[in-house]
Amino acid sequence: MIKNIIFDFGDVFINLDKQATYVALAKLGVNEVSESMMQVYYDYEMGLMTTEEFVGYFHNEFKIDKEALIDAWNAILLDFPLHRLKFLKELADSKKYRLFLLSNTNDLHISWIQENWGDALYNEFKSCYEQFYLSHEINLRKPNDNIYEFVLNENQLVAEQTFFIDDTKENTDTAKKLGIKVWNIDPANEDVVGLLSREEFSL
Known part of the structure; x- marks a missing residue:
């Protein structure tokens, strides 16, 4: 589950x-x-x-x-489709899952996002998560094992009860080896809003 x-x-x-x-x-x-x-x-x-x-x-x-x-x-860096924020907020409001962000993101990119989105939108997005992990802040990066182990240990998560979504196969491959369930999303053909229709969430 x-x-x-x-x-x-x-x-x-x-x-x-x-x-x-x-x-x-x-x-x-x-x-x-x-x-x-x-x-x-x-x-x-x-x-x-x-x-x-x-x-x-x-x-x-x-x-x-x-x-x-x-x-x-x-x-x-391109656009942020707001139907994804709506999905995320509804997921957070449901309180069915503990939500985390884990991103290989550098200071220039996150600064651009904060400025481009504005504080209100950025904080609205960030507040949906229990923890908001950016690689340049925690000095770890995907796909290294230790970044996943850090998130699991820091939050006392059971790998088999944890689902990870990432567009880079190398990143999901490492997580999968640790027992985490994964979705290597194809951004050209798939959208994160389809997450809960996946079979892992019907169990």
């Missing part, structure tokens, strides 16, 4: 264009992603470096204007 639901953020609630940042960076002269760039990205996503250090890396490495880099970095 499902008692706990853990949601990803991007391409579950907020729509993403995952190629947009690469396209925007290419226009700024960054045409390939190196291992060192990926390590900087992972470090930033885990809160191991500041936004100033992150932006400074690209500025120094590629002579990119800092504001242009920030715009390129946030190009991935």
Whole structure:
């Protein structure tokens, strides 16, 4: 029986264009992603470096204007369909499940969301969750085992009673190995509002 639901953020609630940042960076002269760039990205996503250090890396490495880099970095972020917020609020109000958010999110992205949505909408969304875990705040990231173990242990959740929704298969694969039930959602063809029609919730 499902008692706990853990949601990803991007391409579950907020729509993403995952190629947009690469396209925007290419226009700024960054045409390939190196291992060192990926390590900087992972470090930033885990809160191991500041936004100033992150932006400074690209500025120094590629002579990119800092504001242009920030715009390129946030190009991935699209709209938040409000029917998903309605679904989430109804789910929270039902009090049938403990709800958690677990997202690989960096400071620049969450700052853009807060500014773009406005405080009222952002706080309305955030208040639906018992805990709101962002990778850069807890210094952990998916798909590493320890981020799931952290959420389970911190909230005394039983893995087999927990359901996790994420658009990245690598993330759901790790959670599944720990005994968590998963939905690797396909954002092109599926919507999180269909969650409760899944067979796991009819048991």
